[in-house]
Amino acid sequence: MRFAFSPDQLAMQTALRALLEKECPAPVVRAAWTSDTGHSPALWRSLTDFGLVGLTADAAHGGVGLDELDLVLLLEECGRAAVPAPVLEATAVAAPLLRDAANDALNARWQPALASGEAVVTVGLAGSDFVVAANVADLVLLERSGELHAVPAGALTRTAQRSVDGSRRLFTVQWEPSAETLVADGEVASRAIAAARDRGALAAAAQLLGLARQMIAMTVGHVTVRKQFGAAIGSFQAVKHHLANALVKVEFARPLVYRAAYSMARGDADRSLHVSMAKAQASDAAEVAARAALQCHGAIGYSYEHDLHLWMKRAWALGAAWGSAAQHRARVGEALFGG
Amino acid sequence: MDLSLTPAEEAFRLEARRWLEANVPSTPLPSGDDAEGFALHRVWEKKLFDARWAVVSWPEAYGGRGASLVEWLLFEEEYYRAGAPQRIAQNGIFLLAPTLFEFGTQAQRDRILPRMAAALDVWAQGWSEPGAGSDLAGLTSRAVRDDARGGWRLSGQKTWCTRGAHCDWMFGLFRTDPAADRHRGMTYFLVPLRAPGVTVRAVGRLDGDDGFADVFLDDVFVPDDDVLGGVHKGWEVAMATTSSERGLTLRSPGRFLATAARLVDLGKRFGVDERLRDDVVRAHIDAEAYRLYTQQTVTRVMDGGSIGAESSLNKVFWSELDVRMHATALEILGERAELVDDAPAAVDLGAWMKGHQFALAGPIYAGTNEIQKNVIAERVLGLPRR
Ligand SMILES: Cc1cc2nc3c(=O)[nH]c(=O)nc-3n(C[C@H](O)[C@H](O)[C@H](O)COP(=O)(O)OP(=O)(O)OC[C@H]3O[C@@H](n4cnc5c(N)ncnc54)[C@H](O)[C@@H]3O)c2cc1C
Numbered sequence: 001m002r003f004a005f006s007p008d009q010l011a012m013q014t015a016l017r018a019l020l021e022k023e024c025p026a027p028v029v030r031a032a033w034t035s036d037t038g039h040s041p042a043l044w045r046s047l048t049d050f051g052l053v054g055l056t057a058d059a060a061h062g063g064v065g066l067d068e069l070d071l072v073l074l075l076e077e078c079g080r081a082a083v084p085a086p087v088l089e090a091t092a093v094a095a096p097l098l099r100d101a102a103n104d105a106l107n108a109r110w111q112p113a114l115a116s117g118e119a120v121v122t123v124g125l126a127g128s129d130f131v132v133a134a135n136v137a138d139l140v141l142l143e144r145s146g147e148l149h150a151v152p153a154g155a156l157t158r159t160a161q162r163s164v165d166g167s168r169r170l171f172t173v174q175w176e177p178s179a180e181t182l183v184a185d186g187e188v189a190s191r192a193i194a195a196a197r198d199r200g201a202l203a204a205a206a207q208l209l210g211l212a213r214q215m216i217a218m219t220v221g222h223v224t225v226r227k228q229f230g231a232a233i234g235s236f237q238a239v240k241h242h243l244a245n246a247l248v249k250v251e252f253a254r255p256l257v258y259r260a261a262y263s264m265a266r267g268d269a270d271r272s273l274h275v276s277m278a279k280a281q282a283s284d285a286a287e288v289a290a291r292a293a294l295q296c297h298g299a300i301g302y303s304y305e306h307d308l309h310l311w312m313k314r315a316w317a318l319g320a321a322w323g324s325a326a327q328h329r330a331r332v333g334e335a336l337f338g339g
Numbered sequence: 340m341d342l343s344l345t346p347a348e349e350a351f352r353l354e355a356r357r358w359l360e361a362n363v364p365s366t367p368l369p370s371g372d373d374a375e376g377f378a379l380h381r382v383w384e385k386k387l388f389d390a391r392w393a394v395v396s397w398p399e400a401y402g403g404r405g406a407s408l409v410e411w412l413l414f415e416e417e418y419y420r421a422g423a424p425q426r427i428a429q430n431g432i433f434l435l436a437p438t439l440f441e442f443g444t445q446a447q448r449d450r451i452l453p454r455m456a457a458a459l460d461v462w463a464q465g466w467s468e469p470g471a472g473s474d475l476a477g478l479t480s481r482a483v484r485d486d487a488r489g490g491w492r493l494s495g496q497k498t499w500c501t502r503g504a505h506c507d508w509m510f511g512l513f514r515t516d517p518a519a520d521r522h523r524g525m526t527y528f529l530v531p532l533r534a535p536g537v538t539v540r541a542v543g544r545l546d547g548d549d550g551f552a553d554v555f556l557d558d559v560f561v562p563d564d565d566v567l568g569g570v571h572k573g574w575e576v577a578m579a580t581t582s583s584e585r586g587l588t589l590r591s592p593g594r595f596l597a598t599a600a601r602l603v604d605l606g607k608r609f610g611v612d613e614r615l616r617d618d619v620v621r622a623h624i625d626a627e628a629y630r631l632y633t634q635q636t637v638t639r640v641m642d643g644g645s646i647g648a649e650s651s652l653n654k655v656f657w658s659e660l661d662v663r664m665h666a667t668a669l670e671i672l673g674e675r676a677e678l679v680d681d682a683p684a685a686v687d688l689g690a691w692m693k694g695h696q697f698a699l700a701g702p703i704y705a706g707t708n709e710i711q712k713n714v715i716a717e718r719v720l721g722l723p724r725r
Contacts (some may be wrong), residue, residue, distance in 0.1 A: 003638045251652050
């Protein structure tokens with residue numbers, strides 16, 4: 001029994017953190033809110049060159065071929081930096097979904113393009129009405145009536161649905177399924193889609209961990225500097241306890257998220273259950289951290305100019321995306337109690 | 340990362356399970372917090388010792404199996420899953436023993452540990468005093484030098500000593516240099532509770548059992564051999580092991596996993612609406628989180644790392660979880676929740692109300708949760724002290 005990451009996995013995390021500190025500081029996140037597409041090609045290029053975007057893409061097709069356990073710490077870093085880019089959709093979900101469900105030709109066509117950053121691939125699975133980043137995607141993997149389809153972005157009619165998080169560009173899409181768009185059906189499709197849904201929830205959970213930890217860190221910074229009554233407000237016990245409560249929530253969500261990544265990578269029989277536990281706990285933890293952060297910032301945290309809201313709104317969005325805490329607990333409840 | 344067990348660990352788990360299945364009393368022992376129940380628990384502790392299950396992680400020379408931390412976790416899971424008796428030896432084997440391993444002399448270890456493991460000597464802890472609770476450094480019990488006899492004379496009052504009225508020995512801090520700063524000049528003593536000058540008074544706990552004791556000391560002689568870790572070094576010695584205790588040994592995940600599993604069973608037996616079912620699921624997830632968190636900690640310790648202030652996160656988490664789980668159980672039981680002991684209609688002999696009362700102590704003992712949250716904020720997050 002060894003509950004720890006390998007030196008390689010930790011080194012990749014450190015390297016990505018350093019890259020994001022340079023390439024994705026808060027002004028970059030903020031700029032994505034007001035840009036036309038919400039997407040920064042320069043950032044996407046950096047993430048691709050780092051190897052993140054193609055991390056899960058098939059090694060036989062130009063990808064790095066790594067698994068959920070290798071990815072989870074990197075997603076956490078994306079959360080920490082509130083990265084405005086569809087890493088969850090393209091890397092955590094779409095690449096493995098293509099690998100699991102598509103034939104060789106389709107994989108040969110799209111995996112190298114995805115891994116090299118030439119093409120953005122995103123997903124729209126049943127259970128969600130929205131496709132993230134459909135405006136910048138080249139290909140969208142869509143589920144309909146148990147079938148998986150791959151639809152070129154040009155063949156979609158998109159309706160923008162504005163998110164509270166200005167960097168998340170959501171769309172409802174209309175499209176016509178056809179023999180050409182069909183990737184897989186039957187058992188193959190349903191198994192691949194179920195795994196994709198678990199990967200999405202796991203990736204959201206990992207990002208929520210990073211978001212929550214960063215909101216706590218921002219708040220620690222603020223309450224150490226801000227003075228009232230002649231003292232740093234962080235010396236007041238009420239403030240301390242808000243942050244301590246948040247930290248307990250986050251640090252006890254963390255091992256559930258890591259275990260879920262391990263179970264996904266290993267194909268453990270209970271992996272879906274483990275993912276649900278992770279997503280439920282991480283969503284709750286981020287919610288608590290966001291509340292504590294806002295409360296301890298006071299009005300400055302409530303202002304649009306301050307960066308806190310960029311993180312907080314991402315946390316709200318990801319808390320509900322890929323299944324809310326309550327939905328995931330319901331799934332655990334079914335396993336414990338039956339139906 | 341590898342969360343699987345080795346064949347040897349699986350075999351260890353199975354051996355523990357088999358032994359517990361064959362030996363755990365089929366009707367629960369009466370509470371070990373009363374004199375009569377304590378005596379029966381002492382017999383149980385001896386039985387554990389004879390089969391070498393009392394202190395699995397200790398060296399074989401002291402009655403253990405030299406088990407790894409992973410194996411210790413497995414044993415604890417099996418122990419609580421089997422519904423085995425409460426461990427009256429706990430304060431000795433989990434709190435004093437690690438301190439002895441770190442700071443004791445060879446002679447002290449050889450003399451004390453085997454008797455502790457066999458429950459021939461059961462230990463009480465004597466930190467709190469009427470004037471020193473959360474602010475332990477405010478303690479005033481003192482020890483004065485007795486050169487003629489080669490030891491110390493202890494006077495003062497210790498309070499809230501768990502099962503102190505039934506124990507044989509007590510460990511605790513006493514002031515040996517009254518002129519020193521409040522965190523200095525204390526010494527860690529091992530005190531025989533049957534020595535002349537010691538008066539022990541049982542004090543009832545919330546559930547009515549004699550689980551607390553006041554210990555009055557009036558010029559009690561303690562030889563130099565019973566000083567642990569050096570004169571005037573008591574604070575450092577006591578603090579060095581508290582975080583590993585809070586962080587690992589005091590409350591193993593097995594206990595909460597077992598409670599969560601029983602809670603699921605209770606929900607199935609009595610039925611739960613959607614909201615209560617959600618509460619049960621939360622308990623199950625939290626218990627699982629605690630198990631995994633502990634595996635992280637164990638891995639860090641096995642890699643040579645230490646457990647620092649983050650042990651306070653641990654203590655807050657398990658104590659609040661325990662309260663939530665019992666509160667949920669009582670809600671499931673509805674009007675039967677209030678029935679205790681031999682009430683014919685009581686569910687599981689009123690175990691949930693009994694457990695609820697004990698769970699409520701969790702946020703108080705081992706450093707209150709308010710104090711733990713101060714520690715988290717100041718020493719983990721780095722917020723300024725006031
Ligand atoms: C079941 C049980 C078993 C125990 N067993 C033992 C034992 O075997 N040996 C032993 O020595 N002791 C034992 N204790 C005592 C325990 O260690 C103390 O209760 C604990 O240290 C708190 O001290 P106190 O009870 O004096 O409370 P106080 O220190 O008076 O605290 C009362 C309240 O004030 C709060 N408070 C105090 N200071 C602060 C602060 N700085 N910031 C914020 N809040 C604060 C506390 O958090 C608490 O809520 C036991 C207690 C219980 C309940």
